[in-house]
Amino acid sequence: MTARCFSDYKDLIEEGDLTLIWVSRDNIKPVRMQSEETFNTRYGSFPHKDIIGKPYGSQIAIRTKGSNKFAFIHVLQPTPELWTLSLPHRTQIVYTPDSSYIMQKLNCSPHSKVIEAGTGSGSFSHAFARSVGHLFSFEFHHVRYEQALEEFKEHGLIDDNVTITHRDVCQGGFTIEKGDTTSYEFINDETAASLNANVVFLDLPAPWDAIPHLDSVIATEEKVGLCCFSPCIEQVDKTLEVLEKYGWADVEMVEIQGRQYESRRQMVRSLDDAMERLRDIKRHKLQGVERRKRMFDNTIDTSDEKIEKRNEDGIPLTEKAKFNPFGKGSRIKEGDSNYKWKEVTKVESEIKSHTSYLTFAFKVINKCRDEEQVNEILQSINKKSKD
Numbered sequence: 144m145t146a147r148c149f150s151d152y153k154d155l156i157e158e159g160d161l162t163l164i165w166v167s168r169d170n171i172k173p174v175r176m177q178s179e180e181t182f183n184t185r186y187g188s189f190p191h192k193d194i195i196g197k198p199y200g201s202q203i204a205i206r207t208k209g210s211n212k213f214a215f216i217h218v219l220q221p222t223p224e225l226w227t228l229s230l231p232h233r234t235q236i237v238y239t240p241d242s243s244y245i246m247q248k249l250n251c252s253p254h255s256k257v258i259e260a261g262t263g264s265g266s267f268s269h270a271f272a273r274s275v276g277h278l279f280s281f282e283f284h285h286v287r288y289e290q291a292l293e294e295f296k297e298h299g300l301i302d303d304n305v306t307i308t309h310r311d312v313c314q315g316g317f318t319i320e321k322g323d324t325t326s327y328e329f330i331n332d333e334t335a336a337s338l339n340a341n342v343v344f345l346d347l348p349a350p351w352d353a354i355p356h357l358d359s360v361i362a363t364e365e366k367v368g369l370c371c372f373s374p375c376i377e378q379v380d381k382t383l384e385v386l387e388k389y390g391w392a393d394v395e396m397v398e399i400q401g402r403q404y405e406s407r408r409q410m411v412r413s414l415d416d417a418m419e420r421l422r423d424i425k426r427h428k429l430q431g432v433e434r435r436k437r438m439f440d441n442t443i444d445t446s447d448e449k450i451e452k453r454n455e456d457g458i459p460l461t462e463k464a465k466f467n468p469f470g471k472g473s474r475i476k477e478g479d480s481n482y483k484w485k486e487v488t489k490v491e492s493e494i495k496s497h498t499s500y501l502t503f504a505f506k507v508i509n510k511c512r513d514e515e516q517v518n519e520i521l522q523s524i525n526k527k528s529k530d
């Protein structure tokens with residue numbers, strides 16, 4: 144049985160462990176520890192035997208080739224978040240800002256039984272697998288199904304709480320029966336798996352074709368939450384029509400816009416600064432005109448020290464401004480105590496999250512009141528108020 148390396152914690156790196164090696168922010172590599180192997184980077188080589196036995200999170204240092212400097216890597220224990228940043232992309236993937244929001248919105252917990260279609264690169268599958276009771280994932284692309292199955296086995300997910308099935312859910316729905324291409328293990332004379340799902344996540348080009356198949360596999364006695372992940376508003380439109388037709392309610396559409404804010408200091412420029420700068424420009428312009436005129440009249444004195452300051456084309460240079468509050472001239476370090484600064488925020492434009500529209504909806508199939516249960520609750524309330 145493969146270890147549950149994505150959900151169990153351990154202190155020390157052992158032979159056979161799947162580790163994530165952090166080379167840099169954009170370069171995280173999944174590496175299985177094998178004592179005779181070496182992890183090679185362009186900075187140098189890291190033998191696995193020097194890593195095995197160290198605590199997770201350790202920084203491993205080596206001397207770089209041909210120089211006396213050090214190269215570092217960090218060896219980390221896998222998490223769904225790090226896996227999303229390092230996995231081999233077979234498709235577009237769902238990133239953590241979206242997956243975390245979706246899971247909290249759908250109240251995911253160890254009680255949840257989740258249907259996911261399609262599996263794709265398995266990014267979201269890993270996040271679901273860590274938090275929910277059981278994940279039923281569906282993928283119709285055969286090669287991708289095989290790759291995901293292999294990966295989930297290696298990561299201990301199949302032995303734990305994940306079932307993956309090869310299926311076009313738009314055509315064939317979600318029921319898993321004996322004889323299907325699936326990792327589901329049927330017990331004794333069981334002929335079909337009971338999904339009884341209370342969470343559904345559809346990352347498909349045409350979710351509206353899959354939604355009509357859901358009623359036979361979702362829980363009937365509790366509220367079921369659904370989320371469709373669609374990049375185009377036209378897809379949302381078509382999904383909404385079908386959701387309404389099939390009795391899904393509390394529909395809401397959300398878009399996650401990932402932004403990273405950076406705190407910076409910006410120099411405070413006053414009106415006096417602007418005036419001084421204008422005077423400075425005027426002064427330099429005038430000096431230049433006068434100097435060119437003297438050159439033309441051939442009256443420049445060779446002892447004039449300004450004659451020394453010429454560029455390659457022989458054009459005299461004017462003296463550089465000492466302080467230019469508008470960006471040019473001598474560089475001033477951010478926060479220099481000789482100047483006035485104010486705190487500002489700058490937005491980092493690029494952040495990894497695939498912006499799609501998230502359409503949420505909920506459904507309760509059996510809306511009948513359980514009179515017996517209601518009476519029991521009312522009686523216990525009455526009793527408490529009398530006491």
Ligand SMILES: C[S@@+](CC[C@H](N)C(=O)[O-])C[C@H]1O[C@@H](n2cnc3c(N)ncnc32)[C@H](O)[C@@H]1O
Pocket residue numbers: 234235236237238260261262263264265266267268281282283284287310311312313314346347348
């Ligand atoms: C964008 S990817 C899903 C990515 C995934 N959510 C992740 O985080 O890695 C969409 C996947 O859905 C699969 N797919 C498309 N239509 C399908 C269908 N009708 N039934 C099952 N899978 C389907 C595609 O083959 C593809 O792998």
